[in-house]
Amino acid sequence: MAIYLYRLFRDLFYKFVIHPLGLIARPVSRAEQLLSEDIRLKWEREQTLLKEQMVLKDTEEIKCMLQVGQLQEDTCMSSNMQYYIAGVDISFVKGDDVTACAALVVLTFPKLEVVYSDCKMIELTKPYIPGFLGFREVPFLLELFNDLQQRRPELMPHLVMVDGNGILHPREFGSACHLGVCLGLPCIGVAKKLFHVDGLEKNVEHHEKIASLEKGGDTFPLVGSSGRVLGMALRSCSSSKNPIYVSPGHLVTMETATRLVHMCCKHRIPEPVRMADINSREYIRVRKQTDDGQG
Helix, strand or coil, rough: CHHHHHHHHHHHHHHHHHHHCCCCCCCCCCCHHHHHHHHHHHHHHHHHHCCCCCCCCCCCCHHHHHHHHHHHHHHHCCCCCCEEEEEEEEEEEECCCCCEEEEEEEEEEECCCEEEEEEEEEEEECCCCCCCCCHHHHHHHHHHHHHHHHHHHHHCCEEEEEEECCCCCCCCCHHHHHHHHHHHHCCCECCCCCCCCCCCCCCCHHHHHHHHCCCCCEEEEEEEECCCEEEEECCCCCCCCCCEEEEEECCCHHHHHHHHHHCCCCCCCCCHHHHHHHHHHHHHHHHHHHHHHHH
16 A cells, blocks of 8 residues: 555656656657757658648548448448458567568458568668657558559558557657558557657556456547547457557547457457568568578
8 A cells, every 4th residue: 555655646746746847858869869950840840741631530431341340249240341451560670770571461351351461671761769750660661552552452451550659649640640641541550558648657547547447348548638638548358458559540530440449359459460560570580580591
């Protein structure tokens, strides 16, 4: 009990005294130090322009997808309607923060069968700056979608899930928003860790809310200090107590994004993102084995 009270007092003190008064500045990474002010301002302007194109409303196709998914959940009956959901992920070579593998998978919905997979080794030369992940990763993901359009245009997805954040972001425009706007497709951000933004922290209160999630499908809103709901914490399946953090990126609402993500969860991570992660890591492993064999 004493430890609980100490943590509660500490969290409240930092939230209402230390942070508001600016007594502790956020640590600045080396990458941020190396980023020129001109580039930072350029990226912020580009983010602002892209954000003006962002729409957080359900398209008619997304509404139909939700109905099809709900029908299968309620009746275990398959619909004749078939949709496609893409998942994207970027995995880094161990010990290397530049060389990585970008992966794209396309699954049917609601059956979640993989019908397309592609991986590509990439060099991420732009630095990782919190809040600007889209500028580092999205160009490579767009290349994968361009390849998909050329090879199998009939498999272009109705929805994309990103290993990252949507509006759960300092300027409410994360990599899922960036990718969705550039593609002109509905996009959802799915993160394994909470992005500490707008006063959101993994403090005592947050852990208590996580403990209140009793079964798969249970959620609680991520309400920032601004009063804005920036995402949803979702217990994706009953076998995993750790939630994932869902936020809309483009052409989908918060509620629909959360429901569709849950419909895609056989494990903690939704299948489109999980399969993209598995494929990218396996591609790196096989490539390393090949390189070692040739060496």
